[in-house]
Amino acid sequence: MGVKQEDRDIAMQTAEQLAQAIKEKAHELGFELVGISPVSDPPHEQSFADWLQEGYSGEMAHMARTEQARRHPDTWLPWARSVVSVAMNYYTPFPHEPHQASAPTGWISRYAWGEDYHTILESRLDALFGWIRHTVGDEVQGKVYVDAGPVLEKGFAGLAGIGWIGKNTLLISPKHGSYFFLGELFLSLELLSDSPIRNRCGSCDLCLKACPTDAFVGPYRLDARRCISYLTIELKGGIPTQLRPLIGDHVFGCDICQEVCPYNVNIEASTVPAFQPREGLHGPELIPLLALDDEQFRSQFKGSPIKRSKRRGFLRNVAVALGNLGSAESVSALAKLLSDPEPLIRGHVAWALGQIGTTEARAALHEALDHETDPDVKAEVEQALTADAPSR
Structure with missing residues (x-):
């Protein structure tokens, strides 16, 4: 099949016009948020190194093994020039309700209610890359990542203007909150980059105060070893005895610091069928x-x-x-x-x-x-x- 005239026209456009066409295609594929940034050292790479040095990553040894690659992406993707960062909303409007005495229930983080997001985002990013190669030419190199590989995702997404990194260390969009999955497409194309947006947390510290395990050492500083998500997902051995009572009814992940965030009030629910709760995962009987x-x-x-x-x-x-x-x-x-x-x-x-x-x-x-x-x-x-x- 030959290249359509409209696609050929896109290929002849400027870096600015091509970037806009890529964003429009990404939106068409179901990504609510899209932004572009250059391939450079992420802005918080030194903070990441300090975080590792403090031991706050706990048993997540892969973080330390890939430290240099995460801090300096040009060392392992020397051909890459631009990063297309995307986000998909997974929020579903079902509250964290107290359990009934006759049937004790637990809490599973919203992100895990549906199907595995890796496959969903990867397939859509692959489709985006396929469209780019079909449009611009097969010589374009690209690499897709979804919460895998040595990528500081929030750093690139922040550079691309998708949101800012909040005091709870999550990426926050002023219109879409923080309930979204991130993915990246590294490209060998020189594209016009977007500008970061300003941090809008202000003096708010609701997320820091709401954490039952006091996992936040300070604003923008998380000790993963005390985080409920880490304790119930990443930690493979025994949960420290002193932290067990603080976990409450959480059996997989935690949403507390998102639930109290003002930017997660009145956000739109996801319409993606795969992200809707599977039977028994919203407030499961234990x-x-x-x-x-x-x-x-x-x-x-x-x-x-x-x-x-x-x-x-x-x-x-x-x-x-x-x-x-x-x-x-x-x-x-x-x-x-x-x-x-x-x-x-x-x-x-x-x-x-x-x-x-x-x-x-x-x-x-x-x-x-x-x-x-x-x-x-x-x-x-x-x-x-x-x-x-x-x-x-």
Whole structure:
């Protein structure tokens, strides 16, 4: 198929006109926000280095491994001249409602209610790149990234004028808030860049004050090791005992610092079918989740971001939430998991039973103590038996 005359005309246009045509095509493909920036060191690359040096990245070792590439993109993409940054809204207007005593429920971050966003954004960015090559010529080089690879996404998106990085370290758009996914298309084309927009957080610090785990060391400074999203998703081992009560009913991610942001009031909901809540993911009932084996977990969360936590991490989180909710009706289901093959699950189940503290819960812990062989889990059981269940 030959190049259409209208596409040939676009190819002959100036860098400014081509940039505008690319933006229009990106909007046509479903990206609400689009901006272009040059390939340069991101403006906050030194802050990123300092963040790593302070140890605030926790167990996310890939951040340190790719530090230089993230700070200096020209070292691994020497041909790239421009970055097209895009954003897709995933907000759906369903509130975080309190659980019912008869059926304790948890909270999953909104971004994980639908299908895995990586595939969706990548396919649309691939389509955009295909259109650019069809229009300008096959000699154009390009590389697509969606929350993967050594890219400081928020830095490039900020340079491209999509939004500013707020005090909660999230990118905020004055019209669209912060509930959106980011993606990038690096190109060998010289395109007219957009201008950054000014930071509009002002004196507002609602996000900093709302964090239950005090994860913000200060404005624009997050200690990921205390962040609920990190603790329930990125952390692969045990959740620190002192932080467990602060997690509340969160079982995968957290939206608190977004929920209180004034720029997320009265924003439009996403119309993308794939981002709408899958059955049971908005305020999921927690007790049935305890019965999932590995195969059932993989089947239930196929194509969902939740799958990355694996069964061991997800049931760890569910147990902590049930302990925080003081869910006496969950004791029987929790007690069964005291013999689960996974020590991580057994240890957090023991903690949860200690928090619930009913006669049945303590009996299950005493029985577990008699046959538990893992020293870490045994310590969790012993500690649970000495804990005083909070008054509720």
